[in-house]
Amino acid sequence: MASNHVMPSGAPPVLPKADYRNAMARLGAAVNIITTDGPAGRAGFTASAVCSVTDEPPMLLVCLNRSASVYPAFTANGVLCVNVLAAGHQALSGLFGGKTPMDERFAAGRWSRKATGSPVLEDAAASFDCRVVQATSAGTHDVLFCEALAIAIGGAAQSLIYFDRRYHEIAAPPH
Numbered sequence: 001m002a003s004n005h006v007m008p009s010g011a012p013p014v015l016p017k018a019d020y021r022n023a024m025a026r027l028g029a030a031v032n033i034i035t036t037d038g039p040a041g042r043a044g045f046t047a048s049a050v051c052s053v054t055d056e057p058p059m060l061l062v063c064l065n066r067s068a069s070v071y072p073a074f075t076a077n078g079v080l081c082v083n084v085l086a087a088g089h090q091a092l093s094g095l096f097g098g099k100t101p102m103d104e105r106f107a108a109g110r111w112s113r114k115a116t117g118s119p120v121l122e123d124a125a126a127s128f129d130c131r132v133v134q135a136t137s138a139g140t141h142d143v144l145f146c147e148a149l150a151i152a153i154g155g156a157a158q159s160l161i162y163f164d165r166r167y168h169e170i171a172a173p174p175h
C-alpha cells in the first residue's frame, strides 16, 4: 500500500466556498455513475470527481462525500463500478445525483454484473469494475483508489460532459 504525504500547512487563507465552486464549475468533467453491491446492499451515485491514477496497475480515483446516504454501503462493500455516461444519460445522472430512493435510481437503467458484482450499466461509454485498494480522507470527502479488475467499452458515439452546471453532449470528430 502506498504511503500518504500530508503537506504541512500554516494559517491558510479561507476562501469563500462559493468562489471555489464558481471556479470549479469551469472545469468540464465526464459524468459517471458509481455503483456497488455486496453485504451492505446495492447503492449508486453520480460523480464528476473521478480520474485516472496509474495504468500499472490500472487504477482510478473516486471522491465520495462522507455525508452521502450511499457512503456506508461503499465503505462496507469495498468494491465499485465506475460507469462513464454517454449522451442521452442526463436523466439517469439526475436520478443518481441525490435524494431519490435507491430502487428508483436503478429501475431507470439496464444493468449486468462482471468481476465484483457491482452493477454495470449496459449502455455506458465505458465501465471499470473495481476493488477499492486504498482510501484517504480529505476534508468532507474520502478519496477511493480503485483497481480495475474488468473493463467494458461501449459503442457510444457521443460523450456527456458536465460544464458550467449543465450537461453538454460532445461528438467525436470523424477520424
Ligand SMILES: NC(=O)c1ccc[n+]([C@@H]2O[C@H](COP(=O)([O-])OP(=O)(O)OC[C@H]3O[C@@H](n4cnc5c(N)ncnc54)[C@H](O)[C@@H]3O)[C@@H](O)[C@H]2O)c1
Pocket (backbone or CB within 6 Å): 020, 021, 022, 024, 025, 048, 049, 063, 065, 140, 165, 166
Ligand atoms: N465533488 C463533489 O462532491 C461534487 C461535484 C459536483 C457536484 N456535486 C453536487 O452536485 C450539486 C450541484 O453541483 P453544480 O456543479 O451544479 O453546482 P455547484 O455550484 O454546487 O458546484 C460547482 C462545482 O463545484 C464543485 N463542488 C460542488 N460541490 C462540491 C463538494 N461538496 N465538494 C467538492 N467539490 C464540489 C464541483 O466541481 C461542481 O461542479 C453540488 O452542490 C453538490 O451537492 C458534488
Ligand SMILES: Cc1cc2c(cc1C)N(C[C@H](O)[C@H](O)[C@H](O)COP(=O)(O)O)c1[nH]c(=O)[nH]c(=O)c1N2
Pocket (backbone or CB within 6 Å): 031, 044, 045, 046, 047, 048, 049, 050, 063, 064, 065, 067, 068, 069, 070, 093, 094, 096, 097, 098, 099, 100, 162
Ligand atoms: C453532476 C454531479 C456530479 C456529482 C454529484 C452530483 C451531480 C449531479 N455528486 C453528488 C452525489 O451524486 C449525491 O450526493 C449522491 O447521489 C448521494 O446523494 P444522497 O445522499 O444519496 O441523496 C457528487 N458527490 C460526490 O461525493 N462526489 C462527486 O464527484 C459528485 N459529483
